[in-house]
Amino acid sequence: xxxxxxxxxxxSSDYFESQKAAWTLVNIGASAVEPLLLVxxxxxxxxxxxxxxxxxxxxxxxxxxxxxxxxxxxxxxEVVREWSAAALEAVGDSSAVxxxxxxxxxxxxxxxxxxxxxxxxGLNASxxxxxxxxxxxxxxxxxxxxxxxxxQHADSFHMVSELLNDPDPEVRRRAAAFMGELAIPDGDLLLxxxxxxxxxxxxxxxxxxLGRIRTGSACSLVxxxxxxxxxxxxxxxxxxLGEMGDPMALDPLIEVLFGEDREDIRAWAAWSLGELNLxxxxxxxxxxxxxxxxxxxxxxxxxxxxIYGLSVEIGEENKM
Numbered sequence: 277x278x279x280x281x282x283x284x285x286x287x288s289s290d291y292f293e294s295q296k297a298a299w300t301l302v303n304i305g306a307s308a309v310e311p312l313l314l315v316x317x318x319x320x321x322x323x324x325x326x327x328x329x330x331x332x333x334x335x336x337x338x339x340x341x342x343x344x345x346x347x348x349x350x351x352x353x354e355v356v357r358e359w360s361a362a363a364l365e366a367v368g369d370s371s372a373v374x375x376x377x378x379x380x381x382x383x384x385x386x387x388x389x390x391x392x393x394x395x396x397x398g399l400n401a402s403x404x405x406x407x408x409x410x411x412x413x414x415x416x417x418x419x420x421x422x423x424x425x426x427x428q429h430a431d432s433f434h435m436v437s438e439l440l441n442d443p444d445p446e447v448r449r450r451a452a453a454f455m456g457e458l459a460i461p462d463g464d465l466l467l468x469x470x471x472x473x474x475x476x477x478x479x480x481x482x483x484x485x486l487g488r489i490r491t492g493s494a495c496s497l498v499x500x501x502x503x504x505x506x507x508x509x510x511x512x513x514x515x516x517l518g519e520m521g522d523p524m525a526l527d528p529l530i531e532v533l534f535g536e537d538r539e540d541i542r543a544w545a546a547w548s549l550g551e552l553n554l555x556x557x558x559x560x561x562x563x564x565x566x567x568x569x570x571x572x573x574x575x576x577x578x579x580x581x582x583i584y585g586l587s588v589e590i591g592e593e594n595k596m
Contacts, residue, residue, distance in 0.1 A: 279308040286315060286331075287324045298327045302334040309335060313343040316360075325351065326359040333363025341367055345375030348392070354385045361388065365395035373401045380408055380416050393419035402429050409435050414444040421450040425457040433458065437466050445475035452478060456485030464494040471497060476506050483509060487516035495522040502528055511541050518548025526552060530560045533572070542568065543575035550579025558584060565590050 282304070285297035301308040308331070315328040329347060332340040341364065348360040361379060364372035372395070379392035396405055408420035409432075421439060424432045432454075439451040452470055455463035463485065470482035483501050486494040498520065501513035514532060517525040525548070532545040546564055549557040557579075564576035565588055577588040 277304050277307070279304050279311050282308075283311045283315060286327055287319060287321060294323070294327060298331045301331045305335055306337055306339075309337045309339050313340060316343060316347050316356075322353040322356055325353065326356045329356060329359040329363045333359075333366030336367050338367060338369045338371065341369060341372050341375075345372065348375050348379050348388075354388055357383065357385070357388045358391045361391040361395045365398040368399065370399060370401070373399060373404050376401070377404050377408065380419060381411055381413060386415055389415055390419050393423045397423040397427055400427070402427060402432070405429075406432055406435055409439065414442075414447055417442065418444070418447045418450045421447065421454050425450075425454040428458060430458055430460065433460055433463070437463070440466055440470060445473070445478050448473065449475070449478045449481045452481040452485045456481070456488040459488045459490070461489060461491050464489050464491050464497065467494075468497055471501055471504070476509065479504060479506070479509050480512055483512050483516055487520055490520055490522075492522065492524065495520055495524055499525060499528045502532060507538055507541060510537060511544060514541055514544045514548055518544075518551035521552060523552065523554055526554055526556060530557075533560060533564055533568070533576075539569045539571045543571045546572055546576035547579055549576075550583040553583060558586070562588070 279301055282297045282300045286294055288294040288297065301312060312328045312332050316325050319325045319328065329344060332344060344360045344363050348357050348364065351357050351360065361376060364376060376392045376396050380389050380396065383389050383392065402424065405420045405423050408416050411417050417439060421436055424436065436451050436454045439447055442448050442451065448470065452467060455467055467482045467485055470478050473479050483498055486498050498513050498516050502510055504510050504513065514529065517529060529545045529549050533542055533549065535542065546561060549561055561576045561580050565573050568576065573590050577590050580586040580588045
């Protein structure tokens with residue numbers, strides 16, 4: 277089938293007309309590759325070029341890789357560059373890797389860098405992603421970490437662990453998230469210094485990661501985060517301890533329950549005590565129903581009813 281008529285329709289200002297043409301060209305297949313590459317490099321209209329990139333990805337011919345790679349690295353439109361990265365992944369050939377590495381390293385747009393990193397992940401290009409961990413570009417390092425985490429690439433553990441000390445807080449945050457995604461027990465103590473990090477986001481991610489690792493030492497470190505200077509980190513630590521279900525959290529959560537922290541933090545301490553599902557949590561929760569602030573009393577009552585199956589009378593006075 278001659279693709280020339282559909283190539284002309286691809287530039288239509290009518291969205292449905294141009295999209296229909298793109299699908300027809302996909303169905304035409306190999307004979308549409310060269311005309312689509314011409315459109316990708318010569319069309320003045322951005323939507324026409326990105327539809328050409330999309331169609332080339334759907335066709336999946338390795339003949340398109342060089343042209344898609346050129347568009348990824350040179351097209352003035354960020355959207356076209358993103359679609360070119362996606363199309364290179366869809367083609368599924370390792371010869372696309374150098375183009376994608378260049379884009380992750382040097383594209384001025386973070387969205388394009390991220391899409392190229394995702395494409396490397398889709399191509400299982402772990403060695404290329406590992407090489408990007410050493411990039412001087414902070415976004416490149418961060419996106420490479422996230423891609424390797426999504427791949428569950430345990431062989432990158434030691435390389436990523438070095439980036440827990442990266443000068444950029446977003447890279448440190450992503451490295452902490454990697455530790456949580458893989459939940460490798462050796463990651464718990466490596467995360468300890470991040471609990472003192474100057475960035476709230478890094479400390480928060482470290483607590484999340486420790487909650488997924490679930491070792492005894494990880495639980496102890498989350499307990500330490502109950503004293504964090506930021507209330508949102510303290511709240512996260514409280515809820516994480518409930519999810520971890522480690523009995524060593526019992527006394528620290530009781531301390532929070534009857535302490536001087538924000539009411540919502542104390543309330544979630546009551547719920548987390550219930551999640552521990554320990555007999556020794558019942559009496560503190562019953563006491564909390566009588567003497568704590570209203571929000572705490574309600575949450576303590578919820579724990580007793582929903583987890584322990586106990587009937588509860590909630591006190592009216594906010595007295596200790």
